Amino acid sequence: MTTGANKTTACAVCHGAGLTGLGPVPGLAGRSPSYLMRQMVDMQAGMRHGVWTDLMKPVVSNLTEADLLAISAYAASLKP
Numbered sequence: 350m351t352t353g354a355n356k357t358t359a360c361a362v363c364h365g366a367g368l369t370g371l372g373p374v375p376g377l378a379g380r381s382p383s384y385l386m387r388q389m390v391d392m393q394a395g396m397r398h399g400v401w402t403d404l405m406k407p408v409v410s411n412l413t414e415a416d417l418l419a420i421s422a423y424a425a426s427l428k429p
Contacts, residue, residue, distance in 0.1 A: 351423075356411050360420065363404070368424050374401065379429035385421040 353359040361367075363374050370376030377385060389409045391397045397405075409417070 354416075356416065357408050360424070368427055369429060376429060377424040378427035380425060382418075382421040382425035385424055386417055389417045389420070 351359060351361070360377065363371065364377050365371030365374070368377040388397065389405075389412070392402055392405050392409050393412075395406075412420070
């Protein structure tokens, strides 16, 4: 899901090319897939309250569990 698949904003818009991070926005590349999945699920459920969480809530709101799993696996497969 490198384009957002008409469901969401492409991750690279904020997390940078290769998902290695962009300025203060953290990199996702190479992170544990379970960590990435947990963060996105917690954002959907309103359990995260960090500085960037309000920006991420609409990004993850329409994604299914399968979408989140695919994103997590893809990001984890990239070199940091």
